[in-house]
Amino acid sequence: MRRISTRIGMLAAAALLAVTAAGPARGEQSRDTTPRTGTDSAAYFVMTDVTRAEFVIKLTDPRKIQHARELLSGATRSEPHVIGRIEKRPAPYNGRWSFHLRPETIDFFDFAIEVCDATTPYVEDHLDEAGGPFLPGLIWCPWSSTLVREVPQP
Template identity: 35%
Template sequence: MRARALVVLAAGLLALTGCAADEPPADDVPAAPAVVTFEVADQGEFSVELRTDELVAHVVELQNGGEEGRIPVGTIVRDGDGGVNAPWSWHIDPETLEFADMTTEVCDGLPSYVEDGTLTSDTYCPWSATVVDLQPLG
């Protein structure tokens, strides 16, 4: 009986330790403004500026396996200045960035589709985007 209790206790401690290891320490989370980079369908990356701590916290939640609001959605600025999204010639207006659970198909696609004009929508919402990096702006 005592051995079983020790096994249960050890498993619980390992579970708690594992959970703590999955979450980045607060010191490693950048404050806004920050830059998030997404991988889309293993066929290209794009980056967006995060202007609020709430957006940064949401991205950290996605990095930790969160599924709610996983699709980035924002207005495409096609002015030849990729900014944080260089080398692309476009970027997402950071004031319009939000995250959704579902979107219409018309704004889904690869970053290269935005670049070459295949994606003609003014909004970009890549369904298969996953967070691959989060860094302070600068």
């Protein structure tokens, strides 16, 4: 029975990632026509969870950067939480933690399945278990995640 539950959890996480990677349909498209250069193609945001631990994410998709900025400004309340695939190594912009979210996998959500929910400190403490029954597929979706500010590029 445990193997079946684990497989169902892994399939659910994979399906969730496929749906979020495609990105949700938005009612409005971004009207930002500002040309982007190599120096402003990434943006960095601090998120927290219920533990108030700060975790930095790097966004490279202009649509997702715009959504993050709209969340911070209060222009939207839609999809306020962060989801992505864990990379089990530190990133220079997120030195406090021994893992980060791969920028190309990060998206935003309103609701997600329980199998990918965990606080930042819990993920850090159980990182060696991530990718198995804990956070199958290395998909992490902290339900209480909230963006708190944009930070300059390191």
